[in-house]
Amino acid sequence: MYELLQAIFNGDEKDALHQLIYALSASGKRYFLRNEILLFFADYCDQSQKPAYFYYSSSVGKLIHYTHEIILEEENTWLVVRPRIANQEVWKLTANFSRFEQMTPQALLDVRDRLVNRYQPHILEIDLQPFYEGSSRVDDARNIGQGLAFLNRYLCNQLLSDPQYWVEMLFQALRRLQYNDIRLLLNDRIPSGIQLAKQIKQALKLLSKRSPNEPYEKFRFDLQQLGFEPGWGNTTARISETLELLDRLIYSPEPAILETFVARVPAVFRVVLISIHGWVGQEDVLGRDETLGQVIYVLEQARSLENKLCEEIKLAGLDLLGIKPHVIILTRLIPNCEGTFCNLRLEKVQDTENAWILRVPFGEFNPEITNNWISKFEIWPYLEQFALDAEKELLAQFQGKPNLIIGNYSDGNLVAFLLSRWLKVTQCNIAHSLEKPKYLFSNLYWQDLEDQYHFSAQFTADLISMNAADFIITSSYQEIVGTPDTIGQYESYKWFTMPQLYHVVDGIDLFSPKFNLVPPGINENIFFPYSQxxxxxxxxxxxxxxxxxxxxxxxxxxxxxxxxxxxxxxxxxxxxxxxxxxxxxxxxxxxxxxxxxxxxxxxxxxxxxxxxxxxxxxxxxxxxxxxxxxxxxxxxxxxxxxxxxxxxxxxxxxxxxxxxxxxxxxxxxxxxxxxxxxxxxxxxxxxxxxxxxxxxxxxxxxxxxxxxxxxxxxxxxxxxxxxxxxxxxxxxxxxxxxxxxxxxxxxNWHLHSNQLLLLAKIFSFWNFVAPENNEARDRYMETLFHLIYKPRAEKILEKHMGG
Structure with a gap:
């Protein structure tokens, strides 16, 4: 970008840029976004009778098409330029166009504050960048959202670079797997990774003498003698395939082998899907208008996950031990439920064996409010107590800890953060839609919108949960980093100001492998071609x-x-x-x-x-x-x-x-x-x-x-x-x-569930073998929760209590 600006300032097009800025200032506005900037530039080209190529191909044309914001100050013009996806730069041009220089995000946030007359010289700066320093990162913007593939390659490279250490870590990760104190995969007869590698050969030799379709229970004792507990498969052929995958992974690791092996590891049995603020029910409910899609999503996801887990458990040979998957949709109980089942504590999800809607009421505070449905914009004061109450209910219902917690939307993701932090469980976030990019300038004018929307609590909750999450799944690539012409939803959290509250100078690492593209499915029993x-x-x-x-x-x-x-x-x-x-x-x-x-x-x-x-x-x-x-x-x-x-x-x-x-x-x-x-x-x-x-x-x-x-x-x-x-x-x-x-x-939901469970297993393994400063990061998130989020939520509660 420096070269492009240098070419403009040193060439004949400097006057054109100057005239465009003058035209913008003559409009009386001071803040311009990309579409407005392009319209002004098109008008300028037309009125100045510029040749057709000038709009797109001139140096000024290229600069303007990269520019997403222009802010006019008396002394300077500020440009937010996006030369490529997931990369924004701030440039300042002096009013007389004598020079230009690249500026920091902090400087831009000060300018935005001055624009709305809410500048303060010393303000809290939130910077998450140190927690991603030294972490593995996707190196190409085109691969953002493909974190699973990246981690598979990374882990295989680690196995190759230091095989003895990583084989031992792989052994330790497999050894700790259990279900209700039932040991899975390995027992104490195998004391180390080196011994595991040797015993795999012995097990494969034993299995080679048996019929491929012979059920596992026929030779279970023989495998246990070698150190192998249930979970490898339900037949001779399945167990042989799984052990051969592990053998190949130890001696010649490849991403495809790692992915296939991990997909077979029985590590997930209990899953919580959190969807709090809607009418989460089945009979004549399915959410209100603002939550309809989310409620359908979690119900279909629950059915699909249970089906997939049943299939995995059966193929692993664990159904013989009476092991069943258990999926819970955690939501709030609404006493005044308007004739629906939303006041029912426990409701079975239709067409499932063991998936349930578990409803936990909000702490009363003011029953006139908490006994009724509450808008997503008013829900924030009740989430911490809800999480505390839900923790007890979940442990009782599962009779143990879940293996995976999935948050939905901003409120569900915040509760997922609290529960996963307390329970030490893998956390997945699904935003569906982030409000900040949906409501234009919502962060800049948050004080004017606070009574209606309470964005200060919501945007803080988003920052906390998206950074604390082990992995984030999105339905599309643009949800993360947009398109060449538009900024992504998560990208909008990279830097922003909440004037007189805080500045976010680095809110999320868009190149983190935590981002994964896992689109939802569709219920093909209901939605199918007209031709059928x-x-x-x-x-x-x-x-x-x-x-x-x-x-x-x-x-x-x-x-x-x-x-x-x-x-x-x-x-x-x-x-x-x-x-x-x-x-x-x-x-x-x-x-x-x-x-x-x-x-x-x-x-x-x-x-x-x-x-x-x-x-x-x-x-x-x-x-x-x-x-x-x-x-x-x-x-x-x-x-x-x-x-x-x-x-x-x-x-x-x-x-x-x-x-x-x-x-x-x-x-x-x-x-x-x-x-x-x-x-x-x-x-x-x-x-x-x-x-x-x-x-x-x-x-x-x-x-x-x-x-x-x-x-x-x-x-x-x-x-x-x-x-x-x-x-x-x-x-x-x-x-x-x-x-x-x-x-x-x-x-389709089959693909979705396969990918989601694979992500849960890979990230759980990743966090076990190579934790990346997660404790320090989570402490920082707790600080934001207690020192910023809670005071904002308490202000909403005061209003609800009539204060």
Whole structure:
């Protein structure tokens, strides 16, 4: 970047940059983000009659396309430049353009504070970088999120460089495995790693004389005599394969061998999935709008994990000992549960043998609040006591410690941090969506937003849990480090200011192997292709078709004058981020779309009096106003009711029966479950270009990625698709098929559970053989918890208590 700036300052383009900065300052604003900067630059190029290449290929053009922020001060211009993914730099240009210099993040945070008139000269600086110093790191930004592959290579290299030490550590790690005081894998007849290597040969010799399918119990005693306890396999062939993998790992370690061997090690039996603030239930509950996706996720994850653990236990031959997996979804008990089972302490997860929802109540404090559902923004004062109470309940329920604790969302991740710290258990974090990047400038103006959102507690909780976690799984690469044009959700925690509270000068190491890309699956019993006629229920199809196209109901708005037109379908909660209003306006502004299509919207609410917050009220009213403004009567159906998942699955298929399309028009989407649901149903799907949907659809021509800010461009993309469908009768079917197959093969719960359990085992082994200053790091996290988080949470509690 220095060379680029040097070229500008020493060349003919210096005046162009100066004029652009002058144009920015003339606007009266002082803070500009990337999209605004690009618009100003495009206007400048147009008004200055610059040649076409100048916008992209000139030195100034390159600089502007790398620039994500510009802050104007009286004496200086500050640029936050991102020359490549996961790498940001701060540059200061003097007002007279006489010189430029690279600055520290600390200097930039001071500037941001001055911008909002909340600068203080001495402020707490949070710097996590020392805890990652000397740690192994991914060296290429393209491999961020592939921590498992990195660790496998690293551990194999260590085995090669110092085989005697690492074989001993491998032996110690295997030797400590047990279940309820039952020794697994190894007994005291094998006292060392060297002896283990020798005994493997003896065991393989013994097994070679037996039939491959002979059950383990027939020769269990013989293996125990050699030092091998249960857990290696359920048949001669399986045990031989596992021991051969270990033998190869000792003598010629390779990443693929390590991964395959570790996948077979019986190290995980009890798993906790923490999802606290939603209505976590099964019958007519499935969360509220703000937690619906999360609740579905943890229920499906629990089922899948139990299935996978059952399979592993059986293949390891441990079912003969009566060992069963035990999965618990930990959530809060809500006494005033509005007719649901959310006041039930223990509820079995449907279609499982031993997976349960365990509900623990919040400490009462003020029962008028704690006995009811509490928004995710108000939950913070109750989490520490919840964790203390949950610890006792979990130990009693499991009759032992869990092997893995998985947090979901900011609140669940904080509780996961506390429980894993107390219980000394491997911690996994899943954010789903981080609020800080979702709410623009939420950290800079946190004081103005505190009464409504309490971001000071939440962002502190995020910092604590993401750094304390042993590993983090994300649904997409962009969730971590964004795209060349956008900053990732976790990347937004790299440095930021909470004016007059603290500065984060290094909040997370994006190159840490703790980051792992493990996308979720989809329930293929509910969401499956429309073409699978034999799986569809004719009566359900009739009912759902009637719901979407014909039925009159107080919760349905609109009658379709021409129901045979191709339907555009959208399913989303009523929020400004999900942007159903933007889709309706796009439809309203395009006569061509109205002539060829109907618009069908499915949300949980239709009338303003059903809203639970001001944002919902405004969005519902705005949607009605757009329908009226563009005279969309007869062209739109708006179904405002919560429907069961089975009906939703059929809704996608019914729209596909009519060769319709699905549109996900969110301003930002961290991932997008509904995109998976629509695509696997065989519904050609268009989705926002801002977020994880880029990776879900991943089409080369970008034809199905939409900019929700560009209504005209969106209409054109949809119309271009319809034109191709009209020209080529097979085109709709071809797109339908490749989208469905993509989800089936890449986004399934079997793959998810395999990868998740493998990560848990590898990171547990990693922490055992090569702990990297974790105790010092966790002490630092505890300090942030007690000195920053708790005082912020106590302020919320005072408000709840009426103080």
């Amino acid at each position: 006629k034999e799986k569809r229920d004719f009566n359900l199809r009739t009912q759902v078709h009637d719901l979407l196209f014909n039925r009159e109901d107080p919760q349905i708005f609109g009658h379709l004058d021409h129901p045979n037109k191709r339907p555009i379908f959208a399913f989303a909660p009523i929020t400004s981020v999900k942007n159903l209003t933007g889709l309706a306006e796009c439809f309203g502004k395009s006569q061509a779309l109205q002539e060829r299509c109907n618009l069908i919207l499915l949300s949980s609410k239709l009338h303003p009096d059903e809203a639970t917050n001001l944002e919902e009220v405004e969005e519902i009213q705005k949607l009605h106003e757009i329908i009226d403004q563009y005279h969309l009567y007869g062209k739109i159906r708006w179904v405002g009711m919560r429907i069961p998942s089975s009906d939703l699955g059929e809704a996608y298929r019914v729209v596909a029966d009519s060769q319709g399309i699905y549109v996900h028009f969110a301003r930002f989407e961290s991932f997008g479950r509904s995109i998976l649901e629509a695509m696997i149903s065989g519904l050609p799907s268009f989705a926002t270009q801002f977020g994880g949907s880029l990776e879900i659809i991943e089409n080369q021509e970008n034809g199905f990625n939409l900019n929700p800010m560009d209504l005209e461009g969106t209409a054109k993309k949809i119309l271009d698709f319809l034109d191709q469908c009209d020209t080529d009768a097979e085109y709709w079917h071809e797109v339908s098929e490749w989208m469905s197959q993509r989800i089936h093969h890449k986004y």
